[in-house]
Amino acid sequence: MTNLLWPGEHRAGEHMTDAALLDAMVAVESAWLAALTGAGLAPADCAAADLRNLVAGNDSETLAVAAEDGGNPVIGLVRLLRERADPAVAPWIHRGLTSQDVLDTALMLGVRALADDLIAELREQIRVLSALTDRHRATPMVARTLTQHAAPTTFGAKAAGWLNGVIDAFDNVIALVIPVQIGGAAGTLAASTELAALRTGTADPAAVSVELARGTAAALGLAPRPPGTPPAHRSPRPPTPSSAAPTAGAVSPRTSSPWPARRSANSVSRRPLPAAARRRCRTSETRCCPS
Template sequence: MSDHLPDLFWPGDERAGGLMGSPALLEAMVRVEGAWLAALVAAGVAPPAAAAGLDRPHGLGALVGPDDVAPLASGAEAGGNPVIGLVALLRERAEARDADTARWLHRGLTSQDVLDTALLLCTRDAVAEVRGQLTAQVARLAELADEHTGTVMAGRTLTQHAVPFTFGLKAAGWLSGVLDADEALAALRWPVQLGGAAGTRAAWVELAADLPEPEGVAAALAADVAARLGLAAADPWHTTRTPITRVGDALVGCTDAWGRLANDVLTLSRPELGELSEGTGGGSSTMPHKANPVLSTLVRRAALTTPQLGATLHLAAAESVDERADGGWHAEWATLRDLARRTVVAAAHATDLLAGLRVHADRMRAHHDAAAADLHAEQRTMAGLAGRTPSAHYLGVSSRLVGATVARARQHLDHPTPLPHLEENR
């Protein structure tokens, strides 16, 4: 369920659905609390009766729902984060039926443990959606590059004619960027954040003091929670914000790749060029002849705005202090939400853009031929240095480059890195 109203400020936002929405974050925080309580019981730290609330249908998730988002959000101001109010609400609602569940809920955790881990769970869902779109884009771009290996056009540098080029090589360049983006997402790690108040896990050791090897119990608790959530076991990372900035960088890398693609489409779809066009152009409120490249425009919008969001994550990381930052940590939450949602929306727009992209090879050839003298100027210079007549073609190793990139794409499609779906771990 999405908590986002239709967004007049960001056309297409509805494509992200409920990803990174408040209900999704609420659900993820409850999952973290439930996994922690289950681990306490399994380790023998908490009594078996503490699991009563977990054993009921839908576990702790039955105690709260989307209707609780608004009051929890309003109450979060008092403590600076939504976890404090959530824990109080869960305990209040569990108390009447499951007193031991209420008593042991959240014991040994801190707000940062719950919120950081929940944020990664939510972001991982968004990344899975983006990677699904990237897979479709890789397939389409490989098809375009292969089909147009020999489609000649004018190569342009700094807006001016340079040398002969092919649209297949241009599509291969787009493809390389998309492949790089997906590989960066696939390389992300999703470490659980569990450390207690200051990352020492001292409360856990104290809770396990009557058990053999309390420190070993503490390590086992972290590993158990990570496994229950489908995350990687990790030492506490509190104010070392690398897991957040890496995700941000990978998402920005996606919009970088799509921005390059969209800019080419916007330029080459100008009426005076007409070498490319979107499958379905957008209309104008006053000029009925227009078929605006709306998808490319919206993709470019994302590419122009996501780097600043990524920069905010880095600034927040650099400003982290002590064992929980006073403001830097708080600045990440909405920033990461906006970055992830905008990347999801741009992914969908880029997929649609490529699916309907029209290549006007005749226009490409006409422009190439009209500028042939300029496009082959370098060739004449090279041939003159070699003391011979220019060759019939001047495309260098273009076809080899296209072939290598298409082969990389096919390898990528045949042996994909598994998508990070949360449902597999519930």
């Protein structure tokens, strides 16, 4: 999509639309319900429940209006899901969660999708710049210092500097930990722990509660978060802006001319670059500079 007030939104805005957020919130509720069922805390009938079939695209507008009263769209979503779900399933939807758990985790799903797109773009830029560095390792050019001509260099060396910046940005994004945001109202998993104690009689209901959060994280493709994290302190590690800033600098307009168009991230690998590729990129500047 495009937006005159938010230039660049067409590159990743699809991950943060109303429809995307609604889908993500339902995914969180579904994953949590599945975790409850798998742990024996919710009836077996809940295993067959498909919450995605209970919402439609036009529900976003209704939920947005309802959010004015409660301050978030989760309250209206839970009410809607329970009204439309099977009566045997309805009481277990959202059981043990708080609204911020659902909304924050849904936002993390959007951040993960954005990161995957960015990884795909950076991989392509690394490929293009690696080829550019090799092709022009002996192409002479004038270096500059304080805006004036300096000693000779090569265009390959200049491209290698761009390449190293993009690799650093790639490393920052790969290292981004995007955790699930489940902790309950006080960040202590108290509600799900109490539920585990009542339903299972286990001597360690807190451990069951922690596994619920871990299982939900795994189902959503997010990292687990240590229990006891207060709601006010929930954020990706390292913070997303800290990872995005070097990336923006590495692909700033002054060095962006070699970049190709974006490509799909449907089959993105989040694995780091091979060590051999990194060594080749790191040594390219030395190789390109005349002795």
